[in-house]
Amino acid sequence: MATRTHQPSIPLTEIEQSAFCRTEDQLPAKSLAEEQAVNVRWQDIPAQYLHCSVEELDQRIGIAKKTLGKSVTILGHHYQREEIIKYADFQGDSFLLSQEAASLAEAECIVFCGVHFMAETACILSSSNQRVILPNITAGCSMADMAPMEDVDDAWEDLESVLGNRGGITPITYMNSIAGIKALCGRNNGAVCTSSNADKVMEWGFQQSGRVLFLPDQHLGRNTGLKMGIPLDKMVVWDPFKAMGGNTTEQLANAKLVLWKGHCSVHTRFSAGQIQAARERYPDIKVIAHPECPMETVDAADFVGSTEFIRSMINDAPAGSQWAVGTEVSLVNRLAINNPDKLIFCLDPVTCPCSTMYRIHPAYLLWVLEGLVGGKVINEITVPEQTQVEARVALDRMLALK
Ligand code: SF4
Numbered sequence: 001m002a003t004r005t006h007q008p009s010i011p012l013t014e015i016e017q018s019a020f021c022r023t024e025d026q027l028p029a030k031s032l033a034e035e036q037a038v039n040v041r042w043q044d045i046p047a048q049y050l051h052c053s054v055e056e057l058d059q060r061i062g063i064a065k066k067t068l069g070k071s072v073t074i075l076g077h078h079y080q081r082e083e084i085i086k087y088a089d090f091q092g093d094s095f096l097l098s099q100e101a102a103s104l105a106e107a108e109c110i111v112f113c114g115v116h117f118m119a120e121t122a123c124i125l126s127s128s129n130q131r132v133i134l135p136n137i138t139a140g141c142s143m144a145d146m147a148p149m150e151d152v153d154d155a156w157e158d159l160e161s162v163l164g165n166r167g168g169i170t171p172i173t174y175m176n177s178i179a180g181i182k183a184l185c186g187r188n189n190g191a192v193c194t195s196s197n198a199d200k201v202m203e204w205g206f207q208q209s210g211r212v213l214f215l216p217d218q219h220l221g222r223n224t225g226l227k228m229g230i231p232l233d234k235m236v237v238w239d240p241f242k243a244m245g246g247n248t249t250e251q252l253a254n255a256k257l258v259l260w261k262g263h264c265s266v267h268t269r270f271s272a273g274q275i276q277a278a279r280e281r282y283p284d285i286k287v288i289a290h291p292e293c294p295m296e297t298v299d300a301a302d303f304v305g306s307t308e309f310i311r312s313m314i315n316d317a318p319a320g321s322q323w324a325v326g327t328e329v330s331l332v333n334r335l336a337i338n339n340p341d342k343l344i345f346c347l348d349p350v351t352c353p354c355s356t357m358y359r360i361h362p363a364y365l366l367w368v369l370e371g372l373v374g375g376k377v378i379n380e381i382t383v384p385e386q387t388q389v390e391a392r393v394a395l396d397r398m399l400a401l402k
Helices: 032-036 054-071 094-102 116-125 149-163 179-187 198-209 218-227 249-254 272-281 295-300 307-315 329-338 362-373 385-400
Strands: 072-077 090-092 109-113 131-133 170-174 191-193 212-215 235-238 257-260 286-289 322-326 343-346
Touching (some): 054 362, 072 094, 090 094, 109 116, 109 362, 149 257, 179 191, 218 235, 218 295, 286 307
Parallel strands (some): 170 191, 170 212, 212 257
């Protein structure tokens, strides 16, 4: 068994997740000082940005962006707030945006309004002379933070000791993971997947070894396994807080799918009970959910798919249709604004944005843009060369499966 050099712990991003949950629908930005008053631990920023009004921030972001012109491209994930997404040159989910980053020949700098693992992926896929900036360096992802490198290295060592180190198990990691895990997959004949191709990549993984370690989201892994016909008694959960992940050697040898015990703090809020309540209130409602939701929620939904799938399904739906949506509320609110002829609402009656996406406050965007205007690169994301090479292998294996 691997010798532990540290104690696993609950990530701060998970602990702070509920800081911005509220009962009203809208989430208008306030000054950074007002937002930080709820006691979140975000990156320090020069005092001059703390008390700027939202209007002043908006005006100055516009000026800085115009000054920088094509040398800077702003990428905005769908889960970003309205005050940020309005400045995005491109919007998309994590994978689309990373692909976009790879095709931006003109941009010297890519300002990634998303979370840390996305900026890392952009760094791996963009060219070596481009610089990738994350406006708030503490914008992690609670799911990615549940699989720190030391824990995954220990788990991999344990799994190889039990299952053999030649093809006993294939590591597959969801895009929502740190670059080091993507690299581990690259050098151990594994691959990366997204929520839209997880089944295809998992099927490929089973062809390699007959057994898959799926990281870091147990729910996406379980939902995908079930979709592929793998019974629950052939799945085990790897709990990094326990020796051998909480499993016996026999359980591991018998498993087809080993699921890392991670989850998305946003998507695990959606429940079968919320779906039932929505159906009772609106008998014609269609329920659409993301596969990071728990199995019972996915079972009860009418449609299940990635962020891009949810967007196109609702955008293409006929006028008058009704949708209860199990995904991040900023995206759901935007879909409702853009489709006024349809009834669209978030399944969760409490408005809980992804608190790590929410860390990209307009003050941080302004700070990094004005830094660039003054010739200073703030919050550049870099990935060590060897990690980039190995992670790229795992990403390329996924891309080859199209
Ligand atoms: S929605 Fe979930 S998986 Fe996506 S960035 Fe937020 S915490 Fe991470």
